């Protein structure tokens with residue numbers, strides 16, 4: 184089927200930018216390992232911090248890159264599937280929270296201030312007319328269709344949204360940003376993410392569906408049925424990530440897949456947030472397996488399907504704080520650990536400089 188499809192302009196552009204994604208710089212990674220082993224500690228004793236430092240070196244091509252200019256990209260979109268009663272909150276919360284992000288009052292704003300990260304809020308498809316000087320608008324449509332009855336969006340809309348995320352990161356990389364966190368806002372998006380886990384990640388709806396904003400077990404079972412109906416109605420093909428995204432995904436999820444691909448193409452580090460961002464990572468790596476090397480998983484969300492999704496992605500989360508919020512909150516917290524890893528690279532004394540014996 185994929186071979187017979189004629190690609191739209193958006194898809195052709197996606198195919199060409201995916202070709203820009205390179206490999207990690209093996210030489211600089213070897214230098215980073217050598218440097219870490221010269222520092223005053225038993226080799227490997229800083230554990231995952233060492234892995235982060237090595238990865239940052241491979242991504243940037245520098246021993247200790249300057250990640251001073253960093254942002255959390257919070258992408259927002261609405262979901263037609265909210266008509267099915269799958270969230271504990273009403274859809275109006277999506278635009279209301281966008282205004283809260285722009286005013287600086289949401290959890291992600293507070294945590295981003297602590298991590299010295301800019302919060303960039305993007306309207307990927309909120310079902311309202313939003314106006315604010317700081318809002319980035321990349322709107323393909325106002326909310327998705329109800330995926331239990333129709334495709335969430337057209338194939339071309341999904342591709343346009345992915346491209347929007349990619350182009351945003353291309354612009355930001357041009358402005359000097361080198362590290363990104365992914366964030367989401369969209370009431371109903373744990374349902375779309377669960378459907379993507381089933382469509383592309385080999386998970387059953389029951390494994391993938393969790394409590395989202397806080398529904399009870401009875402409503403979760405209803406949500407499982409909603410996902411099953413969406414899959415039966417749309418029949419996503421696991422070898423066609425853009426098609427699956429169009430059928431059962433979301434506009435903000437598509438945009439975040441583009442952000443991840445853009446970060447990889449521009450050799451930036453991308454720290455992936457919770458369940459929704461990981462669903463976007465699933466789409467991104469299905470499109471471009473090489474993008475996986477540029478991602479770090481931040482935290483293990485309490486959302487039920489997240490652990491299995493991270494395993495499928497081959498990612499291991501840095502922290503587990505029992506969070507289940509999204510917005511990029513876990514990812515900006517993880518910036519602190521990236522900073523710590525790079526401080527080790529820059530500031531620790533070597534055995535030689537400190538006169539400490541090795542044997």
Ligand SMILES: Cc1cc2ncn([C@H]3O[C@H](COP(=O)(O)O)[C@@H](O)[C@H]3O)c2cc1C
Pocket residue numbers: 269270271272276280367368369370371372373374394395396397508509510
């Ligand atoms: C006030 C509020 C702030 C949020 N910030 C992120 N989410 C999170 O909850 C939503 C997903 O859960 P579900 O699929 O159950 O609707 C997303 O918007 C996600 O970002 C929020 C949810 C609420 C209510």
Ligand SMILES: O=C(O)c1cccnc1
Pocket residue numbers: 373395396456457458459460484485486489506507508509510
């Ligand atoms: O892990 C997440 O991203 C998440 C979990 C529940 C609700 N919103 C987001």
